[in-house]
Amino acid sequence: MRRRTAAVSVEVKQVIGALCRLLAAAGLEPVPPPDNFRRAKFDGGPEVVPVENRKLVEAGLWQTGYHADWMYGISGGRGGEEQERVCSRDLLLALGWLLATGKLEELLTWRVQRLDKTLLTPPPVNPQLPNKLQADSASLRKLHWLIGCLRCQGRTLLSMQEERTHLLHAVFFARIASSVPSSSSSDQSSAVLMEDCVCVQQLCDLLEAYLNWKRVEKVFWTWMDSVLDCHLTDAVIKKSTPDAPNGSARVCRHGNRGLGKLEEMLLRLPPGQKGQRRGRGDAEEGGGRRRSQGGSDTSCLPPLLSSLCCQPSLSQVYRARLQTGRPVRHSSQPAEGPGGGTETPDELPASQAAQLLLHTEALLLERRDRQRLANRTQLQEMIGRLDELVLIPP
Amino acid sequence: MSLLSLVEEAIKSCKAEQGKIDDSIQLYRELLQGLTPQPKAGCDEAQCANDAATDTDISPGEKEDMELLERALAKALRVRTGTGYSKKASLKPSPSQKEPGTTAVACKGMQASAASKGNQSTSRSTSKSATSKELKSSAPSERSTLGSEPSANHDPGQCRTTINRKITQKCPLSSDGVVHHQAARKGSGSVDSGQIHTSTLHSKMKTLRSNTLSGREPGQAAAISAISNNTLPVSQTEEPAAHGLPPRNGLPSLHGRTASGQTDKWKSLRSEQNRLWDKVAALQRKPVPGRSHFMERMRATFPRGWPCGSPDQTRFLVDRLTRQGHDLNLNLQTTELLATQTQESTTELGGKENDYDSCPSSPTTAAQLRNVAKQAKQEWEAWDRWRPAGGCLCPAGASGTMALLPPTISYRTEAELRELETLRMRVSLLQQEIYLEQAILDTLSPQLSSMVPGPGCPDLSVLRDVYSLLAEGGERSPAIVLDSEPD
Numbered sequence: 001m002r003r004r005t006a007a008v009s010v011e012v013k014q015v016i017g018a019l020c021r022l023l024a025a026a027g028l029e030p031v032p033p034p035d036n037f038r039r040a041k042f043d044g045g046p047e048v049v050p051v052e053n054r055k056l057v058e059a060g061l062w063q064t065g066y067h068a069d070w071m072y073g074i075s076g077g078r079g080g081e082e083q084e085r086v087c088s089r090d091l092l093l094a095l096g097w098l099l100a101t102g103k104l105e106e107l108l109t110w111r112v113q114r115l116d117k118t119l120l121t122p123p124p125v126n127p128q129l130p131n132k133l134q135a136d137s138a139s140l141r142k143l144h145w146l147i148g149c150l151r152c153q154g155r156t157l158l159s160m161q162e163e164r165t166h167l168l169h170a171v172f173f174a175r176i177a178s179s180v181p182s183s184s185s186s187d188q189s190s191a192v193l194m195e196d197c198v199c200v201q202q203l204c205d206l207l208e209a210y211l212n213w214k215r216v217e218k219v220f221w222t223w224m225d226s227v228l229d230c231h232l233t234d235a236v237i238k239k240s241t242p243d244a245p246n247g248s249a250r251v252c253r254h255g256n257r258g259l260g261k262l263e264e265m266l267l268r269l270p271p272g273q274k275g276q277r278r279g280r281g282d283a284e285e286g287g288g289r290r291r292s293q294g295g296s297d298t299s300c301l302p303p304l305l306s307s308l309c310c311q312p313s314l315s316q317v318y319r320a321r322l323q324t325g326r327p328v329r330h331s332s333q334p335a336e337g338p339g340g341g342t343e344t345p346d347e348l349p350a351s352q353a354a355q356l357l358l359h360t361e362a363l364l365l366e367r368r369d370r371q372r373l374a375n376r377t378q379l380q381e382m383i384g385r386l387d388e389l390v391l392i393p394p
Numbered sequence: 395m396s397l398l399s400l401v402e403e404a405i406k407s408c409k410a411e412q413g414k415i416d417d418s419i420q421l422y423r424e425l426l427q428g429l430t431p432q433p434k435a436g437c438d439e440a441q442c443a444n445d446a447a448t449d450t451d452i453s454p455g456e457k458e459d460m461e462l463l464e465r466a467l468a469k470a471l472r473v474r475t476g477t478g479y480s481k482k483a484s485l486k487p488s489p490s491q492k493e494p495g496t497t498a499v500a501c502k503g504m505q506a507s508a509a510s511k512g513n514q515s516t517s518r519s520t521s522k523s524a525t526s527k528e529l530k531s532s533a534p535s536e537r538s539t540l541g542s543e544p545s546a547n548h549d550p551g552q553c554r555t556t557i558n559r560k561i562t563q564k565c566p567l568s569s570d571g572v573v574h575h576q577a578a579r580k581g582s583g584s585v586d587s588g589q590i591h592t593s594t595l596h597s598k599m600k601t602l603r604s605n606t607l608s609g610r611e612p613g614q615a616a617a618i619s620a621i622s623n624n625t626l627p628v629s630q631t632e633e634p635a636a637h638g639l640p641p642r643n644g645l646p647s648l649h650g651r652t653a654s655g656q657t658d659k660w661k662s663l664r665s666e667q668n669r670l671w672d673k674v675a676a677l678q679r680k681p682v683p684g685r686s687h688f689m690e691r692m693r694a695t696f697p698r699g700w701p702c703g704s705p706d707q708t709r710f711l712v713d714r715l716t717r718q719g720h721d722l723n724l725n726l727q728t729t730e731l732l733a734t735q736t737q738e739s740t741t742e743l744g745g746k747e748n749d750y751d752s753c754p755s756s757p758t759t760a761a762q763l764r765n766v767a768k769q770a771k772q773e774w775e776a777w778d779r780w781r782p783a784g785g786c787l788c789p790a791g792a793s794g795t796m797a798l799l800p801p802t803i804s805y806r807t808e809a810e811l812r813e814l815e816t817l818r819m820r821v822s823l824l825q826q827e828i829y830l831e832q833a834i835l836d837t838l839s840p841q842l843s844s845m846v847p848g849p850g851c852p853d854l855s856v857l858r859d860v861y862s863l864l865a866e867g868g869e870r871s872p873a874i875v876l877d878s879e880p881d
Contacts, residue, residue, distance in 0.1 A: 059784030065704030067696040123822035133837040140859040146401040147868040153408035160415045167422035169808040174429040193428035200663040207670035221684025265719035346675035350805035357817035364824045374728040376865035394870035
C-alpha cells in the first residue's frame with residue numbers, strides 16, 4: 001500500500017511537472033515548482049494574496065464563472081484584513097477550474113500566434129452598431145467621399161493579401177523543396193531566418209510540452225478530485241455559503257449598455273405569435289448555413305437562431321498547410337483529386353473551406369442587393385411624390 | 395458618435411490591417427531570401443555588399459562555369475577514388491561563392507574525424523542538398539589538395555573573413571535557441587547551464603577564430619568537429635532516434651551558424667512543427683472525462699442561485715442576440731417593402747419571391763429570439779448580482795468560447811490558398827459594407843421620412859447623395875432633373 005501510494009505520488013509529481021513545463025513554455029513566468037502544488041493540497045494554511053492582486057484575481061475568476069467563499073468573503077468585510085483569507089488550496093482549486101474551462105488552450109493559442117508568423121489571421125471584425133448616429137446633410141458629401149475611400153482601401157487590402165499569400169506559399173514550398181543551399185547569406189536575411197528558427201523551436205517545445213501534458217492529463221484530474229475531497233472535508237467546519245450580495249448598486253463602468261441594446265432590439269421586433277410554423281423555409285435555412293469553424297458554444301440557442309446571420313467566415317486564426325501530394329497515410333475523407341488526399345480527419349481541405357466561403361459570400365451579396373433594391377424603390381417612390389422632380393437612376 | 399467617424403474608424407482599421415499585411419510580406423520576403431539561392435530582382439544593399447565582400451571579381455557567367463566545373467571534377471574524383479573516399483569528400487561542403495563560412499567550418503570539422511557521423515548527418519538532410527553539397531564540396535578539396543588531410547589554410551581568404559563575421563554574429567542566437575531546446579528537453583528550467591554553455595561556445599568560437607587566422611592543425615579541427623557532430627542530432631529532429639539523442643558534450647550547435655545549415659535547420663524545424671501539430675490535432679478530438687467530472691463537482695459546491703455557464707458566455711450571447719435581432723428586423727422590413735412592391739408591379743421581383751419566403755422572417759423566429767433573449771437577460775442579471783469589483787458584463791469584445799487550438803486547413807496548390815484568403819477578405823469586406831449601409835440607412839431614414847411633399851424644393855445634391863449611398867453603395871449617382879412642364 002505504501003509502495004502504491006509512493007508510486008502514485010511520484011506519478012503525480014511527474015504529471016504536475018509536465019504541467020509546469022507547459023506553463024513555462026507558454027510564457028507564464030514564474031511557474032512555482034511542482035512541490036508547491038502538492039503541498040498546497042494539504043496546506044490549508046493561510047497565504048495572503050496581496051490586496052491589489054486579489055481584486056484582479058476575483059474578477060478574473062468570476063469572469064469564468066467560478067465561485068469560491070473567499071471571493072465573496074465575510075459579509076461586512078471591506079478592508080483587506082477583514083476579508084477571508086485565501087489559502088493555497090483555494091488557489092489550487094481555482095487553477096484547476098481555469099484549466100478545466102479551457103484557459104490553457106486559450107493561452108496556448110495566444111502564444112502560438114506570437115511564435116508562428118505564418119498563421120493566417122482573420123480580417124478585422126466590425127464593432128457593434130452604436131445607437132445614436134448623427135449625420136446632417138452637410139456631411140453627406142464627405143460621407144460619400146469617405147465611403148469611396150474605404151472601397152479603395154478594401155481593394156488595396158485585397159491586392160496586398162494576394163501578394164502575402166503568394167509569398168507565404170513560397171515559404172511553405174521552400175520547406176519541402178530541396179533547394180541548392182547556396183543562399184545569398186546576406187546577414188540581414190539570415191538573421192531573420194535565425195529568429196524564425198528560434199521561434200519555431202520554441203513553438204515545437206510548446207507543442208511537445210502540450211502533448212506530454214495531454215497524455216497524462218487524466219492523472220491530474222484524479223488528483224484534483226482528491227484535492228477537492230480534502231477541501232470539502234475541511235469546509236464542513238466552515239460557515240455556510242453566503243447568499244448573493246443583493247441590492248448592490250455597483251455598476252460596471254460600461255453601465256448596462258449591453259442589456260439596454262438587447263431590450264431596444266426586442267422592442268423593435270414584431271410581436272410574434274407562438275406556435276406558428278412556416279414550414280420548409282426555416283429548416284432549409286438552418287441546414288444551408290453552417291456554423292463557422294470552431295464556433296462558439298451557445299448551448300441555449302436553437303439551431304436556427306444560431307445559424308441565422310452566423311455564416312461561416314472562418315473569422316479566426318488558422319494555420320495553412322501545404323499538402324505534398326504523396327499518399328503518406330490513409331484518410332477517412334474521400335480523395336478530392338486524382339492525386340489522392342493526404343488530409344487527416346483533423347484538417348479541413350481548402351477547397352471545402354472555399355466552398356463554405358463562396359456560399360457565405362453569395363448569401364451576403366444577395367442580402368446587400370436586396371437591401372439596396374428596397375432602398376431604391378423606397379427612394380424612387382419618395383422622389384416620385386415630390387413634384388417637379390424626376391429621378392433618372394444610373 | 396457620428397456616421398462620419400464610424401466610417402473613418404473603418405478606414406483606419408483597414409489601414410492598420412494593411413500595415414500588418416505589409417509586415418508579413420516583409421518577413422516572408424526576408425525568409426525567402428535566406429532560404430532560396432537566387433537573390434531577388436531588387437537586390438538590396440546588404441546583399442550586394444556581402445557579395446562584394448566575399449567575392450568581388452567573379453561574374454555570374456563565370457560562377458556558373460565554375461559550378462559546372464566543380465560538378466564535373468567531383469564526378470571524376472568519385473570515379474577515380476571509389477565510394478569510400480567520395481563519402482569523405484562529401485563531408486567537405488561547398489565553398490560556393492556565397493557561403494564560404496560553410497566551407498570553413500565544415501572543412502575544418504568534418505574532414506578531420508568521424509567521417510561516418512558526418513555522413514549520417516549529410517544523408518539525413520534533404521537528398522538533393524546533400525548531393526549538391528557533395529558536388530560542390532569535393533571540388534575545392536580537389537582544387538587545393540587531393541588528400542584527405544585537413545588544411546586549415548583551406549581557402550583562407552574567403553573563409554577567414556566570413557567565418558569571423560558569422561561566428562560573432564550568428565553564434566549567440568543559434569546557441570540560445572539550441573540551448574533552450576536542450577534545456578526544455580531535459581525537463582528542467584535550468585537556464586544557468588544554458589548560459590554556461592553559451593559562454594563556453596563563445597570562448598570556443600574565439601579560439602576557433604584565432605586558430606583560423608594562425609592556420610592551426612587538426613587538433614582544433616577535431617574539437618570543432620566534435621561540436622558540430624554532437625549537435626547534428628539536435629537539429630535533425632525528424633527521426634525519433636535523433637530526437638532522443640542527447641548532445642554529447644552538451645555544447646550547443648555550430649551547425650546552425652552557417653547559411654545552408656540554417657536552411658536545413660529551419661526546414662527540419664518546420665517539418666517537426668507540422669508533425670507535432672498533427673499529433674495535437676488528433677489529441678484535441680479525444681474527450682477528457684476527468685476534466686468534466688471535476689467541473690461538475692466544483693459546480694456542485696457553488697451556491698444555489700449561481701447561474702450556469704459563465705459571464706463571458708452570457709456577454710457573448712447578449713451580443714449575438716442583439717446583432718441577430720437587428721438583422722432580423724432589417725430583413726423583415728426589407729421583405730415587407732419588397733412584398734408591397736411585388737403586389738403593385740409584376741416585375742422580375744416576382745421571381746424572387748421564393749427567396750424571400752425562405753428567409754427566416756417568420757414570426758416564429760422572432761418569438762424564439764424573444765424567448766432566448768429573456769433567458770439571456772435573466773442570466774445577465776444573475777451574474778450582475780454576483781459581480782465583484784472589476785468584473786465586466788459589457789458585450790463589447792466578447793468572443794465565443796473556443797477551447798481549441800487553431801485549426802489546420804490543408805491546401806494543394808497556391809491557387810487554392812489564394813482563393814481561400816481572397817474569399818475570406820471579400821466576405822469580411824462585404825460584411826463591413828452591409829454593416830455600414832445599415833448604419834447609413836438607420837441614420838438617414840428619419841431625414842427621408844421628413845422629406846414630405848411640401849413647399850420648397852429639397853436640396854437636389856442631398857437627394858442625389860442619399861440615393862447614391864443607399865441604393866448604389868456610393869458607386870453611382872443618379873440624375874435628378876427638374877420637371878418644369880406642367881402635368
